[in-house]
Amino acid sequence: MKSITIKGSKRESVGKVATKALRNAGMVPCVIYGGEQPIHFSAPELAFKKLVYTPNVYTATIDVDGQKVHTILQDIQFHPVSDKILHVDFYQLFEDKEITMNIPVKLTGTSPGVLNGGSLRFTNRKLRVKALPANLPDYISADISKLKIGSKLVVTSLFNESYTIMHPDNTVVVQVRTSRNATVTEDEDDEEETTEAAAAE
Numbered sequence: 001m002k003s004i005t006i007k008g009s010k011r012e013s014v015g016k017v018a019t020k021a022l023r024n025a026g027m028v029p030c031v032i033y034g035g036e037q038p039i040h041f042s043a044p045e046l047a048f049k050k051l052v053y054t055p056n057v058y059t060a061t062i063d064v065d066g067q068k069v070h071t072i073l074q075d076i077q078f079h080p081v082s083d084k085i086l087h088v089d090f091y092q093l094f095e096d097k098e099i100t101m102n103i104p105v106k107l108t109g110t111s112p113g114v115l116n117g118g119s120l121r122f123t124n125r126k127l128r129v130k131a132l133p134a135n136l137p138d139y140i141s142a143d144i145s146k147l148k149i150g151s152k153l154v155v156t157s158l159f160n161e162s163y164t165i166m167h168p169d170n171t172v173v174v175q176v177r178t179s180r181n182a183t184v185t186e187d188e189d190d191e192e193e194t195t196e197a198a199a200a201e
Helices: 016-024 045-052 186-200
Strands: 003-010 027-033 039-044 061-065 067-080 087-093 099-108 121-122 126-131 142-145 151-155 172-177
Touching: 003 045, 003 087, 016 027, 027 045, 027 121, 039 045, 045 067, 045 142, 099 172, 142 186
Parallel strands: 003 061, 027 087, 099 142
Antiparallel strands: 003 039, 027 039, 061 067, 067 087, 099 126, 121 172, 151 172
16 A cells, blocks of 8 residues: 655644644644554644545655654544644554555446446445555455446455455445436346246246
């Protein structure tokens, strides 16, 4: 997984007055949890642009006065009116400890069902994944090239040995539903006739 580096400075004081002064200066108060002791630091608000305002998921290397800590974004607070970043929590990563993250799903291929007028429902655009930091993917690839009208792709179809998807096996990721403009292909016609014949018997 790609990483973004954020340079910050240790916070000597974590009181309300000091925190307000930091925000007035365009700095964001932050904390790194997960290690032996929490690390309090601050960084310019602009430094979080690539980490926060993007559909992609990154790990973050926090450089606090020369001390580099590998982390993931855990929580972020925005001002309710101005949308300015008020506070950011990070969680420290360790090579031998698995972590859980929401990873985006990327669709590949072209669905025959959609070409026939079906409606594509992308119900789970992100999936919760558990893995060692080194095995975290940038995205999960979902091939929809075999999805006909009425077909769906569940998480078991996206199995990967490098990570575990933390959803029930029958969780639907994407499906093609019928619509008024849909046309039935010959293959689907045959399937319907077979089904009707079996039902009649």
